[in-house]
Amino acid sequence: MSAHLIVDGIVKRWPDRVVEASFEVAPGEAVALVGPSGSGKSTLLRIIAGLVEPDEGRVLIGGVDATGLAPGKRGVGMVFQDRALFAHLSVEDNVGYGLVSAGMSRRAARAEAAAWLERVSLAGFGKRRVDTLSGGEAQRVALARALAVGPALVLFDEPLAALDAPLRRRLRAELAGYQREIGYAAVYVTHDEEEAAELAGRRVSLG
């Protein structure tokens, strides 16, 4: 099977450090990027998403060279470490944000968002303000927002780092379940060995 994501000789340099990586992710595969703090795991994820420009190398997504493409044109979803939910929008407008960007009407986006909220066990949360959510609820909203646009590749930057241990364990199982069920390729950044083992079938070490 041909790879869905190819990170081909990516190099990013700073005065005090260098990030170098080459790896591939097959469609529907889950990979964990592991490495010590400062090894460039999050930077690499941001390079794949198009938020940071590499100094060298290419990023191919779905067989297309995406290195020069805008983040929104790459067909990826991303779940940020601090969730990055839009505090001034309701839960449903957060989830429907990407759908409106893609040209869907606000009403249709809200209906779609409601379906996604139900799927992540947050039915009825649509009108809530995001600052009233618990850590686990906010994480589910961030996941629904990333998945609602139907990406074939989802990037997770330490998705469970801010949660307590029991909740982390529960959400880990849920994340692995969604990935198997929907079938998107996933790249997880984590420095938790147990998390890497449960979420991903393969590890890529940095640093």
Next chain:
Amino acid sequence: MPDRGRRGRSRRFAAFESAIAAFGLVALLAVLASFVVPSIVGLARAFVPGVPTPTGAPSLNGRILRALRFTVVEAAFSALLALAVGLPGAWLVARRDFCGRRFLLSLSGVPLCVPPAIVALAFVLFFGRSGVVNDALMRLFGLSEPPIGALYSLAGIVVAHGFYNFPVALRTISRAWERVPREESEAALVLGATRFRAFRTVVLPRLAGSILSSAALVYLYCFFSFVIILLLGGPGGTTLEVELYQAARSDLDFARAGLIALVEVAAAVPVVLLYAASQARVGHEIGPAALSPPRARLSGLTERACAAGYLFLVGVFLVGPLASVVVRSFARSDGAGLSLAAWGRFLSRPSFLPALATTCLVGVFAAILSTAAGFFLVAAGALSPPRARATIAHPFADRAVPLLPLAISSVILGFGWTLLVPRGNILVLVLAQSALAWPFAWAQARAAVDRVPRPVVEVALVCSRGRADAAIRVLLPATSRSLLSGAALVFAISAGEASLPLVLSIDGLETLSLLLFRLAGSYRFAEASAAATVVALLSASVFLFQDAERKRSVS
């Protein structure tokens, strides 16, 4: 025996605390009375039939309405220009590291510590018919007539106001922008938003309070602008402030002056309420909880060129004019070479030392009075029982009421005071200055007390002898730097204020700003420039001190 000694000391300390609390209360009452009574007296004149004057019975005639329209238009355009210049600067300062960033931030002191009289003089010297720019353009292109002649017009006023006040917008908006998490914009981009949609739907809502607040504040500054309009206002370019001054001081038509004051306050109060409402949101936007993301270096030719162009624009329209004031004070009258003659003439004026002494004296007493009043009100609110706090401290009224002096101009207040005390004296000037500058002292005290964690306040209440004790032993030391910074700000504002001394027109009383205004008004530009440099140095040194204290107290 030691017990008795301790009890004695404790009693003496309690008496000292009561005296301090009593001083705070007296200061608050004095400041409130200095604002409320003359304002009411001035505004009430609108309803008292006056002696018939050449202008006839007071009514909302075309002249007042024309002045109202001109005032609203110049204030609105000035606020828009300040926003248009401040917003890109706020992005640069908040998101990029570059040479000149600190300089841009330091300009935030300009609207507060450079008096309007200096700005008006600076624009005349730089953009006037025989100013630096016209001179240079005429020499460069061999012109016989100065090409820029729009200074004494609405456009000139708007440009002077807009660039004078844009640092208010830059500072307020950049502080909010620094706290918008970078990841939120990135999340929007990954979700397919264009850069513009990400800005409009994610960043802009987070800046709305700061944008609204700075626009409202600049609007109010420009709405009540007096000296700049007096010096730059061309034919037909009269504002309500100037009309009021003419009615009260030249025509002695107090009924008409009262009516103009009433119109002015009615037009300003909604904007003050809007400012107070937006301030609550600004507190949320720049709250301590969020962390500033790291700033990136300027990348690419476009960003570098835009930053350079921006700094050039600020240089031409703000730094250049201000620098020309200092240069002019050292220029020879024939323009060839440097000379200290203007400084010699200015410093040897018999009125220089009395003006300097009065400026310092009024500034110091206004600072003490406003700061004591501000701290007393804020501390009383913070230390009152929860139920009382819920009643007094309504989230909106709590912020709006202390800001009401922003809806009263120095000319209205001065007019009210001249009706109350026709001959005036230095005490009147101190009280009037305190009333005008008090919102700034109150805001500093309020922000400082808000930063004291609530549990600390509660522990202070439990462990202290009473509220005065808790205020003096806990709140006062915890907020002293901010209070000092607020006092310095009031001093700087008072030192630069020329309108009040001009309207009060107290016999034998001269301040540096008044002296500067008179020198500029009589076209003695070199001496006026020397006076402006002294006033700016005095205000700027105090402002820089307050800024350093404020930063230390926040950190």
